[in-house]
Amino acid sequence: MVERSNKPGPLNPTSSTLADTATFETHSDRVKLSLPTGETAEILLHGATVISWKAGGEEKLWLSEKAVLDGSKAVRGGIPLVFPVFGKTTSGPTSALPQHGFARVSKWEVLGKSSASATSICVDFGLGSENVIVDFRKQWPFDFGLIYSVTLTPMSLETKLLVRNEGNQAFDFQTLFHTYLRVADVGNVKVLGLKGVTYRDKTQGGAEIKEEPEAVEVKGEIDRMYVQAPGEVQVEESGKTVYTVTRTEDVKDVVVWNPWENASKNMGDFGPETGYRNMICVEAGTVSEWNTLEPQTVWEGGVTVSL
């Protein structure tokens, strides 16, 4: 058979695939991502906080039913983004900033969709020194630009941050993806992959302890920073791996947090009262030391939660 070199292609080749492509919708306060296979994610412009990730018909992130979503405070749940400081410092350039910095309480700009196909969509958000409120600018007077990218696929959610020093003096920063994972009952959860890693235990005044057991279990309040943990951590529930958390090389540390009954009662935006049983924070970040960013250089890091 003779091959026709100029064989015509299908008529209007994109029309059949268009309906099968991931979509994103912008609303006044949020962006919604959807895949043709049904998975969705929702990101508030306030803090660029991912407040929902649904796959297999189920919500994968825990969001407090008392979370304040109107931009007046940080969101309790989802994935608040910590920058430029983790926790609170008492000295240095970040000492005037609120706990966990200003990124989670600033209004981000939607930069748009950087890729979309039938099986993936990525949307970028931006925050620069010119967009933060005057108080934060005075408290942390550096010129920076952040690009935050959220990628949804059928089996994963990836969050990636690019930090650019746009000024002429170096600055130090910390950053962390404060991910509240939803679980059926935290009493049946094991976090694997941290054996042998030294952690700083905030519930014991920052004591440094080496993790000896194979699995971390949550039987009460837990607030640990695992310093320079291996690149993959699994969250198992009732013997089944429910989440695998992988990080890029420069995202060195993992925080495991659950406030349990007493501490959650003291948070005005935590609900329901028993909500601590349905969540575990496995937070990937670079927070055990400062990252120095020289003028006109960038830092990039990301975390992927896979099902």
Ligand SMILES: O=P(O)(O)OC[C@H]1O[C@@H](O)[C@H](O)[C@@H](O)[C@@H]1O
């Ligand atoms: O109440 P916030 O500011 O959202 O912080 C919640 C928790 O965030 C965790 O990352 C910290 O390790 C905890 O110490 C802290 O309590």
